Amino acid sequence: MTTKNSLTQKSMPLYPAKTKIQVTIIFFIVLGIYTFSMIKTQEDMVGGFGGALGNMYTVIEKFFPPNFAILSAIWDSMMQTIQMAIIATTIAAILTVPLAVLSAQNITTFKPLYYVTRTFLNLLRTIPDLVLAVIFVGLFGVGVFPGILALTVFSLGILAKLISETIESVDMNPLEAMRASGGNVFQVIWYSLVPQVAPQFTSLVLYVFEINIRASVVLGMVGAGGIGLVLNQQLKFYNYPNAMTIIIVIFATVLIIEFISNKLREALL
């Protein structure tokens, strides 16, 4: 009786004591990691900032004014970059469908298959796009093809992960209804899963397309074709006005594509 009274008189904690202690410990561990890395990096960075400000002026002076005379010459490379991104995104979007379904826990109830696909996708995502490009350029030589392969593998990892998570969040009730009316696995997926994920699927594909445009620029620098290749050459020849023009063109293209795909996504969701 007395214990019951004391419990109601004391203000009841919102969380049990154990949870509180756990969360506090985790908080201090994270804080510790931050402090540690801050101290470590500061040691290396001291002196870095002062010089940077002085260098800024010389760098800017070299890059300006941009040489717009080369616009027509770089147009083809820019188009090549966009095409690489389009092809890679398309292939990845197709390949992602079976992978995303197989790595969604609510659809693939056969556990071993789910774990195998999930592990495969995790492995794909751990390889940085630059490493992929270096590998494929080594295999197939300098050009657009290795770039497309690198982008495809890179975006497949992201896309399959995002879409499998979308699949895992769908309403399972219609799927049950389709199963109850005698539909087989493919019919259940096509009739009740596809309509539910189609808008998000399209939106995510557009998002990955944007990422691919930016990534293909970087990949060009290791020899995987497109505008990045040209940019790299100009930088190596210290031809900064030309490089500046290329950078401006890339910037404009990325902005335009982002604008278009944002508008499309808004219309879809």
Place this chain on the structure above:
Amino acid sequence: MIEFKNVGLVYPNGTEGLKNINVTINEGEFVVIVGLSGAGKSTFIRSINRLVTPTSGSLLVDNEDILKYKGKNLRKLRTKVGMIFQNYNLVKRTNVFKNVLAGRLGHTGTLRSIFNLYSKEDKALAYNNLNRVNIAEKLYNRADELSGGQQQRVSIARVLTQKPKYILADEPVASLDPPTSHQVMTYLKKINKEDNITTIVNLHFIDMAMEYADRIIGMRAGEVVFDGPVSEVTEKTFEEIYGRSIREDDLRGGAQE
């Protein structure tokens, strides 16, 4: 005919869903299963189309034990046994017509259904069934544009399009208001009489069970505690099934004149 013979079901977590059920449901009957939530009504009904699988005994549908069914046999059983759900379970972003045609999935090949190549007869059947539940004018509306009662009527049309021999309805009116509830039950009863489709409905509203059932099966804690024609049922019977006195919220009310 559906026969439960010593059917038991233990869920993987150890909960006993059904305990030694022995029930026979005859052709053309309109059976209402009553009981509190958690009494095993849903488990009972979902055993018949194997959305759940009993772990002991045998369950005969048209003299065949369905508990061993897999793959093709199972899908064939499910085309014969249609189901209506509490949450309608329509595909919300898809239009009404396609939702109803989904009832033909079990009868249609995979490729044909993926490319929407339904026969003229199938389409006519779907349209007629929408007409039967008075919702044909919403043919091309998206399912999420309809009210709850309208969605449930579409799901009745879907189940009819399946041309089932049995209809299972799992709490079909629990998410609806009283007048709409009566409308949905009236359609179910009408279909049962006109098409001679054996219908099994889960309900927890006493007045509705009394109004529409031919026969009432009462369940408590996974067991059948009452089974008899509606004429033998009194308020006392329900008190026995529920294991407590009858309350206001056990009644739906709003009976149609």
